[in-house]
Amino acid sequence: MAQTVRGMRDIFGAEIAAWHRAEEVFRTISAAFGYEEFRTPILEHSDLFQRGIGQETDIVGKEMYTFVDRSGDSLSLRPEMTAPIARAAIEHTLVRHTPVTRLWYNAALFRHERPQKGRYRQFHQYGAECLGSPWPEADAEVILLAYDVIKAIGLTQFRLEINTLGSAESRAVYRAALVDYLNAHRSEMSGDAQRRIDTNPLRVLDSKDEHDKAVIANAPRLRDHLDETSTAHFNAVLALLDAAGVPYTINPVMVRGLDYYCHTVFEFVTDALGTQNAIGGGGRYDPLFAMLGGGDTPAVGFSLGIERLLLLSEVEAGGWGEAARPDLYIVTMGDTARVPAGLIAMRLRRAGRTVVTDVLRRSVKSQMKDANRVRARWVAVIGDDELQKGTVSLKHMDSGDQIEVPHTEIETTLASRE
Numbered sequence: 458m459a460q461t462v463r464g465m466r467d468i469f470g471a472e473i474a475a476w477h478r479a480e481e482v483f484r485t486i487s488a489a490f491g492y493e494e495f496r497t498p499i500l501e502h503s504d505l506f507q508r509g510i511g512q513e514t515d516i517v518g519k520e521m522y523t524f525v526d527r528s529g530d531s532l533s534l535r536p537e538m539t540a541p542i543a544r545a546a547i548e549h550t551l552v553r554h555t556p557v558t559r560l561w562y563n564a565a566l567f568r569h570e571r572p573q574k575g576r577y578r579q580f581h582q583y584g585a586e587c588l589g590s591p592w593p594e595a596d597a598e599v600i601l602l603a604y605d606v607i608k609a610i611g612l613t614q615f616r617l618e619i620n621t622l623g624s625a626e627s628r629a630v631y632r633a634a635l636v637d638y639l640n641a642h643r644s645e646m647s648g649d650a651q652r653r654i655d656t657n658p659l660r661v662l663d664s665k666d667e668h669d670k671a672v673i674a675n676a677p678r679l680r681d682h683l684d685e686t687s688t689a690h691f692n693a694v695l696a697l698l699d700a701a702g703v704p705y706t707i708n709p710v711m712v713r714g715l716d717y718y719c720h721t722v723f724e725f726v727t728d729a730l731g732t733q734n735a736i737g738g739g740g741r742y743d744p745l746f747a748m749l750g751g752g753d754t755p756a757v758g759f760s761l762g763i764e765r766l767l768l769l770s771e772v773e774a775g776g777w778g779e780a781a782r783p784d785l786y787i788v789t790m791g792d793t794a795r796v797p798a799g800l801i802a803m804r805l806r807r808a809g810r811t812v813v814t815d816v817l818r819r820s821v822k823s824q825m826k827d828a829n830r831v832r833a834r835w836v837a838v839i840g841d842d843e844l845q846k847g848t849v850s851l852k853h854m855d856s857g858d859q860i861e862v863p864h865t866e867i868e869t870t871l872a873s874r875e
């Protein structure tokens with residue numbers, strides 16, 4: 458039997474209605490903040506991610522779907538969206554035309570990770586990027602956008618954690634102090650941590666290993682190495698969040714792995730999804746554009762895992778929520794009613810109604826059963842009697858109320874009880 462690829466899943470049934478509701482939230486709230494949707498191809502040149510994310514990261518080093526195509530080019534299924542958005546902004550000189558460019562996306566991503574609940578090999582992220590501003594107002598803006606989206610989806614069991622990595626200069630000073638300290642404790646640490654001291658020392662601070670944690674507890678703190686402008690930037694972001702009434706906790710060891718982050722980094726986390734506790738996160742990534750040959754473009758953004766958002770909403774609401782319901786199901790009695798029923802259906806559909814008709818030539822009884830199955834709000838019955846009078850019998854399914862109306866009044870009757 459044919460099957461989906463391991464770690465990839467079909468989305469359908471009750472779940473699809475939850476996706477539609479979430480996607481509506483993404484669209485309306487992004488637009489409310491002045492963000493425009495941006496779509497990029499699923500495939501990019503592999504070196505975009507190698508340069509933009511770094512060969513030493515798990516995402517690029519171990520998890521990317523990379524292949525050589527028929528022209529001999531090395532291509533990769535995108536594992537994240539920040540590098541593609543930056544590539545596109547550079548390619549279309551967006552930031553030169555509009556000094557602040559605000560973009561959002563809803564994209565399928567691919568990572569060859571070990572699949573489990575909440576972790577898939579194809580998954581989806583909603584995210585936004587504010588390109589062109591070095592100021593804390595931009596950091597706060599994207600955090601507020603992410604926060605409002607999560608709230609609008611209806612989630613309550615999450616918290617915002619935030620930290621600063623400081624300017625590139627103060628980070629370099631800190632990095633050197635950290636490497637000295639970690640090297641002095643190298644033998645006490647896990648193999649992974651030991652490797653990272655050389656490749657990406659800040660990542661060591663993220664380690665979940667108990668031995669590593671003991672060493673990290675006494676490591677030099679980034680906070681003590683921040684220069685004045687870095688501290689001022691962070692305080693300004695926090696003040697804007699305070700003013701907006703957005704609660705947060707400062708997590709001084711959060712670093713978010715990727716080398717291009719600077720200043721603000723943040724994560725939305727939950728305790729309600731077991732080990733998959735990250736809903737999403739983001740940060741400022743001023744160095745990225747220069748790494749991709751795009752000159753000096755300060756930028757800040759975030760991404761949220763859509764599967765995680767929906768899993769959490771399923772946990773909080775105790776289910777996927779209501780599936781979409783057709784406005785009307787037209788039940789026909791006898792052969793002659795079929796054509797007029799089809800015409801009524803088309804007229805109502807063109808007026809914006811969702812209308813289902815029978816295409817199996819079923820009995821009235823099984824059409825009624827089908828109307829119940831799809832949870833139609835109304836059922837219209839058309840038989841010889843109604844045909845002659847030019848009417849339909851309308852039944853409001855939730856209340857059981859029945860009314861006979863002329864064909865011309867079906868729409869107003871439907872509209873009288875939404």
Ligand code: AMP
Nearest residue numbers: 575576577580735736737738761762765
């Ligand atoms: P990242 O790009 O790694 O910072 O991930 C951002 C968010 O995307 C995470 O917090 C998750 O919500 C989601 N995410 C990352 N990887 C996966 C995956 N393999 N499956 C499902 N969601 C994921």
